[in-house]
Amino acid sequence: MKKNLLHLPQPKVNIMDSLFAEMLLDKALLDFQKEKLQQKIDQSLREKNKSEFLRLTEELIKLS
Template structure:
């Protein structure tokens, strides 16, 4: 049977692991969002749509 001690470092490890996992997930979501915005910028260039291009480049600047 496992003992739960008050001075056990286990909760600290769980908090650190949880924070690390959250950072990895946040980074993955940010990279995914940037990739999608890049695709929209490329499409706006192909469509020669200046207003969409400006909107998406501004959005990319705001999240970078």
């Protein structure tokens, strides 16, 4: 016997849970981007690349 999936009850989505999940993902992405930028800034310092350092720090400031 074939079940008709269209007639199954759909789970209710809690809007607050969805917003919380979205905020959590946004924060995780932002933290990841900042960490990558900080690593690149450290690399530019090791290489004594002033122009790259200034560009990356500007980018980090915009993210903050």
